[in-house]
Amino acid sequence: xxxxxxxxxxxxxxxxxxxxxxxxxxxxxxxxxxxxxxxxxxxxxxxxxxxxxxxxxxxxxxxxxxxxxxxxxxxxxxxxxxxxxxxxxxxxxxxxxxxxxxxxxxxxxxxxxxxxxxxxxxxxxxxxxxxxxxxxxxxxxxxxxxxx
Numbered sequence: 001x002x003x004x005x006x007x008x009x010x011x012x013x014x015x016x017x018x019x020x021x022x023x024x025x026x027x028x029x030x031x032x033x034x035x036x037x038x039x040x041x042x043x044x045x046x047x048x049x050x051x052x053x054x055x056x057x058x059x060x061x062x063x064x065x066x067x068x069x070x071x072x073x074x075x076x077x078x079x080x081x082x083x084x085x086x087x088x089x090x091x092x093x094x095x096x097x098x099x100x101x102x103x104x105x106x107x108x109x110x111x112x113x114x115x116x117x118x119x120x121x122x123x124x125x126x127x128x129x130x131x132x133x134x135x136x137x138x139x140x141x142x143x144x145x146x147x148x
Contacts, residue, residue: 011043011046013031014043014046016124017029018053018055018056021054022055022085027084027086027126028090030084031083033079033080034078036079037058040060044081047081051083055085058083059083060079061081061095064080065117066143068123068139069118069119071142089124110145119136
């Protein structure tokens with residue numbers, strides 16, 4: 001089997017996700033997390049060019065929203081590129097991050113509040129309800145936050 005280098009894989013992912021965003025299948029797409037800012041920056045020029053092709057936009061994410069939807073190791077300390085078409089989508093994402101930060105600061109990020117943030121991220125990513133439920137239920141790598 002032919003090996004695919006990481007850069008080519010990520011460029012293919014950018015193109016595929018941008019197509020889905022442009023068609024309205026996904027509101028927000030989150031690319032494969034990168035281990036460093038440099039690794040993410042190596043993709044930015046291609047991502048900008050691809051966004052111009054599809055009429056979409058990108059948001060370089062240096063501090064991804066960590067929720068119970070995705071494993072902690074795929075979010076915390078990684079660098080990402082978010083793809084979207086409509087400005088309100090990235091604004092909703094930023095507001096969701098702020099809402100979580102506020103809940104953590106006020107020590108109310110647990111139970112239903114914590115679940116709601118994960119569900120809201122899943123919905124922004126246009127995941128089906130059953131997929132969101134399954135991802136949250138199967139996630140064993142969750143962020144530990146003290147509420148005391």
